[in-house]
Amino acid sequence: xxxxxxxxDSGTRDAILAAAKEGFATQGYAATSLRGVARTAGxxxxxxxxxxxxxxxLFEAALALPVDPxxxxxxxxxxxxxxxxxxxxxxxxxxxxxxxxxxPMLAMLRGAVSHEDSAAKLRDxxxxxxxxxxxxxxxxxxxxxxxxxxASQLIGLAVTRYVLRLEPIASAAPDELAPVMGKTLxxxxxxxx
Amino acid sequence: xxxxxxxxDSGTRDAILAAAKEGFATQGYAATSLRGVARTAGxxxxxxxxxxxxxxxLFEAALALPVDPxxxxxxxxxxxxxxxxxxxxxxxxxxxxxxxxxxPMLAMLRGAVSHEDSAAKLRDxxxxxxxxxxxxxxxxxxxxxxxxxxASQLIGLAVTRYVLRLEPIASAAPDELAPVMGKTLxxxxxxxx
DNA sequence: GTCTATATGATGATAGAC
DNA sequence: GTCTATCATCATATAGAC
Numbered sequence: 001x002x003x004x005x006x007x008x009d010s011g012t013r014d015a016i017l018a019a020a021k022e023g024f025a026t027q028g029y030a031a032t033s034l035r036g037v038a039r040t041a042g043x044x045x046x047x048x049x050x051x052x053x054x055x056x057x058l059f060e061a062a063l064a065l066p067v068d069p070x071x072x073x074x075x076x077x078x079x080x081x082x083x084x085x086x087x088x089x090x091x092x093x094x095x096x097x098x099x100x101x102x103x104p105m106l107a108m109l110r111g112a113v114s115h116e117d118s119a120a121k122l123r124d125x126x127x128x129x130x131x132x133x134x135x136x137x138x139x140x141x142x143x144x145x146x147x148x149x150x151a152s153q154l155i156g157l158a159v160t161r162y163v164l165r166l167e168p169i170a171s172a173a174p175d176e177l178a179p180v181m182g183k184t185l186x187x188x189x190x191x192x193x
Numbered sequence: 194x195x196x197x198x199x200x201x202d203s204g205t206r207d208a209i210l211a212a213a214k215e216g217f218a219t220q221g222y223a224a225t226s227l228r229g230v231a232r233t234a235g236x237x238x239x240x241x242x243x244x245x246x247x248x249x250x251l252f253e254a255a256l257a258l259p260v261d262p263x264x265x266x267x268x269x270x271x272x273x274x275x276x277x278x279x280x281x282x283x284x285x286x287x288x289x290x291x292x293x294x295x296x297p298m299l300a301m302l303r304g305a306v307s308h309e310d311s312a313a314k315l316r317d318x319x320x321x322x323x324x325x326x327x328x329x330x331x332x333x334x335x336x337x338x339x340x341x342x343x344a345s346q347l348i349g350l351a352v353t354r355y356v357l358r359l360e361p362i363a364s365a366a367p368d369e370l371a372p373v374m375g376k377t378l379x380x381x382x383x384x385x386x
Numbered sequence: 387g388t389c390t391a392t393a394t395g396a397t398g399a400t401a402g403a404c
Numbered sequence: 405g406t407c408t409a410t411c412a413t414c415a416t417a418t419a420g421a422c
Contacts, residue, residue: 028307030223033415044389049417113306113356114221123357148353148362149373155357156349160341163306164316164348169341180342180386184377193373205405226397237407242399
């Protein structure tokens with residue numbers, strides 16, 4: 001009964017999105033061009049704006065995270081508080097090390113550094129996904145400060161490991177990093193400052 | 194006796210360099226154009242390449258740090274080891290908070306995130322200015338690992354404070370940050386991991 | 387859904403006049 | 405030391421044919 005081409009079933013849109021994710025993730029916002037994206041996707045440049053409206057629209061779409069970080073943190077915070085910091089590091093690395101997650105997160109990090117809109121978005125995400133949940137979990141004093149400290153160490157981890165690729169952190173196993181960095185996060189969250 | 198225009202005494206080169214520093218520091222490598230630099234410097238675009246050869250040459254020149262970080266760290270490490278971490282944070286913030294330092298360092302950080310050459314340069318700088326000196330100071334086990342951990346927290350501090358501008362870290366006084374983060378660095382350097 | 391054509395403008399770099 | 409002129413590319417975005 002359904003005759004004619006059904007909408008949205010040609011792989012083109014996905015190909016463009018995949019190419020955009022890679023571009024934004026590896027080169028950042030400014031250095032990624034619509035034409036370049038179209039080239040690596042093997043499609044016509046016009047299709048990019050046709051599907052996503054503009055470069056910003058494409059960027060927006062490429063930034064969609066495969067997981068909800070807020071829910072993730074919520075889950076992590078739900079467990080016993082003794083090894084809270086360690087669990088955060090483990091989950092953080094798990095999400096980043098999984099390929100579908102690293103793309104958008106790297107794109108967001110790269111974007112945030114030179115694209116103000118993207119920086120605001122990351123600030124927002126951090127606030128919603130880390131600061132707020134943490135503010136509740138660590139009912140202790142100064143939740144904002146504790147959460148920001150936590151963010152600083154996590155972002156530092158991401159930058160050294162995935163962007164700068166500084167050894168030996170870049171190739172360290174999660175089991176190696178979790179205890180030592182977890183201890184820091186644990187103190188930032190529940191310990192004496 | 195010296196007749197004619199002496200070389201290098203027209204403020205143009207400096208104006209270009211200042212504009213370039215600001216551009217690279219606030220927008221990153223890709224988003225900063227030679228023409229844009231020339232525009233804010235109030236000079237002809239050709240002069241930019243005339244003085245610096247190419248965009249990479251200009252970038253290189255804009256990255257020249259006003260201080261030698263290696264010497265700085267060396268000095269800091271020279272003092273008593275008890276409050277070593279705290280001194281590192283204090284010095285780090287001092288250098289970043291001073292205007293002439295923040296430009297090139299921000300430029301380097303922004304560049305490193307999306308410009309591979311710049312990332313290599315920062316890796317190199319970290320290695321020479323932080324990893325190596327630390328490897329000597331903390332004669333303990335695993336100096337490479339300790340130094341990388343230190344770098345991760347310092348970079349995280351820089352990104353949250355100066356790039357993301359995440360509160361309350363962004364506007365916190367050095368006196369407020371030094372003790373709490375210094376404690377982390379202290380453990381990374383000399384404490385049990 | 388796909389593409390050609392095009393408007394409009396910026397980019398990095400060079401050659402050469404003054 | 406400064407500038408004009410120019411090259412060859414690239415960019416984002418639109419209108420409209422098929």
